[in-house]
Amino acid sequence: MTEIAVSQTLANEALEHVWMPTEGQARGTVIVVPTVMGITELERGFGEKLNGWGYGAFIADTFGKKFRGAARDVMFGELTRLRGDRAALKDRLLAILDTARQQQGVEAGKIAAIGFCFGGQCVLDLARTGTDILGVASFHGLFDPPGLPANPIKAKVVAYHGWDDPMVKPEAVVALGQELTEAGADWQIHAYGHTGHGFTNPHATSEIGIPGVEYNAAANRRSWQALEDYLAELFG
Amino acid sequence: MTEIAVSQTLANEALEHVWMPTEGQARGTVIVVPTVMGITELERGFGEKLNGWGYGAFIADTFGKKFRGAARDVMFGELTRLRGDRAALKDRLLAILDTARQQQGVEAGKIAAIGFCFGGQCVLDLARTGTDILGVASFHGLFDPPGLPANPIKAKVVAYHGWDDPMVKPEAVVALGQELTEAGADWQIHAYGHTGHGFTNPHATSEIGIPGVEYNAAANRRSWQALEDYLAELFG
Numbered sequence: 001m002t003e004i005a006v007s008q009t010l011a012n013e014a015l016e017h018v019w020m021p022t023e024g025q026a027r028g029t030v031i032v033v034p035t036v037m038g039i040t041e042l043e044r045g046f047g048e049k050l051n052g053w054g055y056g057a058f059i060a061d062t063f064g065k066k067f068r069g070a071a072r073d074v075m076f077g078e079l080t081r082l083r084g085d086r087a088a089l090k091d092r093l094l095a096i097l098d099t100a101r102q103q104q105g106v107e108a109g110k111i112a113a114i115g116f117c118f119g120g121q122c123v124l125d126l127a128r129t130g131t132d133i134l135g136v137a138s139f140h141g142l143f144d145p146p147g148l149p150a151n152p153i154k155a156k157v158v159a160y161h162g163w164d165d166p167m168v169k170p171e172a173v174v175a176l177g178q179e180l181t182e183a184g185a186d187w188q189i190h191a192y193g194h195t196g197h198g199f200t201n202p203h204a205t206s207e208i209g210i211p212g213v214e215y216n217a218a219a220n221r222r223s224w225q226a227l228e229d230y231l232a233e234l235f236g
Numbered sequence: 237m238t239e240i241a242v243s244q245t246l247a248n249e250a251l252e253h254v255w256m257p258t259e260g261q262a263r264g265t266v267i268v269v270p271t272v273m274g275i276t277e278l279e280r281g282f283g284e285k286l287n288g289w290g291y292g293a294f295i296a297d298t299f300g301k302k303f304r305g306a307a308r309d310v311m312f313g314e315l316t317r318l319r320g321d322r323a324a325l326k327d328r329l330l331a332i333l334d335t336a337r338q339q340q341g342v343e344a345g346k347i348a349a350i351g352f353c354f355g356g357q358c359v360l361d362l363a364r365t366g367t368d369i370l371g372v373a374s375f376h377g378l379f380d381p382p383g384l385p386a387n388p389i390k391a392k393v394v395a396y397h398g399w400d401d402p403m404v405k406p407e408a409v410v411a412l413g414q415e416l417t418e419a420g421a422d423w424q425i426h427a428y429g430h431t432g433h434g435f436t437n438p439h440a441t442s443e444i445g446i447p448g449v450e451y452n453a454a455a456n457r458r459s460w461q462a463l464e465d466y467l468a469e470l471f472g
Contacts, residue, residue, distance in 0.1 A: 163413050189426075193416055226465075
């Protein structure tokens with residue numbers, strides 16, 4: 001696999017994304033937005049999987065290069081800061097999307113975004129901007145709306161959700177359904193029983209250490225299978 | 237395609253099921269429980285699709301042979317009667333399952349059931365009995381519980397659901413999630429935005445004539461794709 005570091009400076013913060021192009025012609029590009037822990041081996045593995053399906057993978061650094069490999073408490077502090085200003089987060093996400101579009105071999109009209117936990121919220125927020133990417137997929141993302149003026153949503157949206165997620169209750173699922181309906185989005189929510197937050201991460205329990213945050217092999221397999229179908233729908 | 241009429245008498249009513257075995261060795265058997273309109277060309281088409289995937293299809297006659305091709309009002313009257321006695325419906329479904337198991341080439345341990353509208357409710361009710369079939373899939377099914385003593389659910393459960401279904405509100409989705417969780421089921425709900433009841437039936441609007449009951453090409457395609465993945469999971 002090829003891995004290219006892509007530097008970007010935003011509001012005096014140095015970000016460093018990871019661009020994993022395909023060997024040959026790509027079916028399209030998938031932006032991968034990591035969990036609260038930032039870019040780790042987990043996301044590189046996701047990138048390899050996407051490469052194997054024929055998609056370039058652009059792993060977004062939403063936190064900043066200086067946080068790479070930082071301790072959990074540091075990352076949770078930064079998460080709180082980023083989630084505390086959703087307008088600034090929106091600008092950051094749109095700037096990252098622009099940078100992804102500039103990479104060699106990326107077709108600007110053939111982009112989707114997937115995200116995990118906080119990254120799931122990020123891709124929902126990206127769709128909420130009204131940007132014209134093909135689609136987004138949230139894996140155990142946070143659903144709370146940004147409290148910004150609502151836009152019609154052009155991107156298709158899917159959320160893979162653990163029903164027992166302690167951070168996203170059934171009321172939040174119903175609210176997301178209503179929000180996406182009102183925004184005119186083409187949307188789906190796949191809910192998995194007996195499944196908590198962070199279900200795609202084999203190290204969720206040790207890494208996050210919050211009850212209800214844990215790997216679930218069935219939900220992991222089912223959501224990735226659903227993603228493969230969804231990307232085939234988006235990119236043809 | 238081979239089509240075999242299977243007669244069964246239950247409580248003095250003559251049922252006539254349609255058994256569509258595969259040409260060769262089957263991966264397993266899928267019971268198909270029709271909508272309020274009973275067995276029609278729609279279900280035969282589903283049977284052909286299942287045959288194409290390598291599964292035998294047993295299309296269940298829940299209403300009785302004398303209702304074959306009956307008018308909508310007659311069928312809705314019979315639906316109300318069947319839904320009015322869920323204990324009797326349970327017995328009928330278990331008897332039909334027994335009959336399916338007796339067909340030549342059916343392996344008793346390799347059975348799943350899928351259902352549509354009222355048939356969706358039937359397959360949920362079949363799972364609710366605690367029977368040990370591999371799994372059930374409800375397409376735009378009704379979710380209201382039968383009001384019978386609850387059993388641990390052994391079958392896997394998935395429900396493909398249109399979020400705008402006028403007969404199944406978001407509260408009913410949340411209630412089903414809770415019920416299936418309490419019953420210990422391995423469950424999933426896939427919700428589709430801007431999608432009503434009857435979304436797999438191209439003739440839903442003309443056949444049923446109720447606002448909010450209509451075909452949806454995207455939800456139809458997505459739910460059948462999801463079913464193909466799900467059956468592969470169930471039958472290996």
